Amino acid sequence: MSLTVKTFEQLLLTNLQKKHQKLVVACADDDHVLDAINTCYLQGVIEPILIGDSAKIVSLLKKNKLNLNHDSIVNVQDRIEAAKKAVEIVRANSSSILMKGNISTRDLLKAVLSKDKGLPCEGVLSHVAIFESPYYHKLFMVTDAAMNIAPDFDQKVCILNNAISVAHKFGIALPKVAVVSSVEKVNPKIEATVHAARLTQMNEQGQINGCLIYGPLALDNAISVEAAKNKGIENPVAGDADIILVPDLNSGNILYKSLAFLGGAKVAGIIVGTTVPIVLTSRADSEESKLWSIKVAVSLCN
């Protein structure tokens, strides 16, 4: 059974805990990031810990007239060291989450995935984007649009399980997963369709649980009951997907950007697969998107 939530406002009304969750920012010397953090701080959503070059951070806070307390700054000038420090704080503090600042995703993830000093990760880390689209009847997720380039079958299972966990935390007991490709039939020349059929079968046989999986589907069949009917597809997932599993990074990222820039959708993006969600926004994201990303991450904490 799906929980039909149409907007981020509704989602967070139920799920956002109004407590001072700590937001640990790796390399906080980034005015876009600081601005979003400032807003969340003023709304009482988070308590920031800003790791990075103290002088630069203070100067940006002053320049942008932000209210963040300078006491929250931990001065670590080297970016790699700042990322390590951020991860160390998150490791030690169960009510904290990590956010990427002015550091490359690669360098941040290196600190996160460090064997001795990183965060525990059993499967793979993956990106989950949650969309509020004016053209769909509920929120839906797309994975993986930002991290894994060409996941093999086993990695797709991990990516899927990561997204399913997010859905469960949001109260969707049995999320509907559409495994999308370019066609609705299995075509050995299109690996994603073969993966889709295997995932569907594993779900039917109880090897992947806590969700309803169906595929291969073209995207229209995943999100439009009418389009699915036109193709003769009758399945509870068709036209009502909660999670869209894409073939690879190219198709996922293009879908993400299409929804955000050519579809009027609002989006929140997080990295999951370790103990705490990681907020990872990019400069191209809107201010609103950065806010939703932080709030969604906070709401996913226990």
Next chain:
Amino acid sequence: MSLTVKTFEQLLLTNLQKKHQKLVVACADDDHVLDAINTCYLQGVIEPILIGDSAKIVSLLKKNKLNLNHDSIVNVQDRIEAAKKAVEIVRANSSSILMKGNISTRDLLKAVLSKDKGLPCEGVLSHVAIFESPYYHKLFMVTDAAMNIAPDFDQKVCILNNAISVAHKFGIALPKVAVVSSVEKVNPKIEATVHAARLTQMNEQGQINGCLIYGPLALDNAISVEAAKNKGIENPVAGDADIILVPDLNSGNILYKSLAFLGGAKVAGIIVGTTVPIVLTSRADSEESKLWSIKVAVSLCN
């Protein structure tokens, strides 16, 4: 210089010739297809020649109360033979175009590509989708979202040249081509980015002409000047693309469906690469989309 045309209405006002272009339909026993043809016929855009099972076609015309003249029907009951007949008529008649009816794309294209009796094709056949999006300042094309599964570099050059020809026919002397992928930098692990860099270089060196090519770009940088600026990309193509070349069928089809079903866009789809455009609509396409596809194809004829 780009011709900034925002809507299909505007595009066709300039380009649609009000003459009786012949529309040859392979296997016309399809009520969706007949309905679109009927509308175009009443608007004086086309003169239909309906190939297929005469009894079935007549029955559908009556059932749907369509005005199409029964004299326009050529009775060929077998689907494969009907496709061959349609191609034969198009070959013999320079002011005619081909449309797919109730036959698989594969079977129709087999007739089109027949060595002796098909239509001439120098490079590859490819699909061009033209979009009118409420979120973009002009019409733009996406290629290839419906035919070529995983085009190699040489095939991408052909696909690109096919789309450039369409742009030229619509009066865009120097169409801006964005070669999109998931990232803006060349990454040897993502083949599409390597292809993009090579295409850009070939364009700079005058090996691909009649256009401005730039890539790799993520989709947002291709269609949003602001997103491009945020990434430090300064290029005339960034944020102002006329043509979006996608990595493969999965990413192209997902983009197509996202725009049409989650982006409020209107779309026209045709197959190009031979002497005449081929109208290829699917049941999932809206009525409006079928009309635009026929009209766009007609307007591309000499």
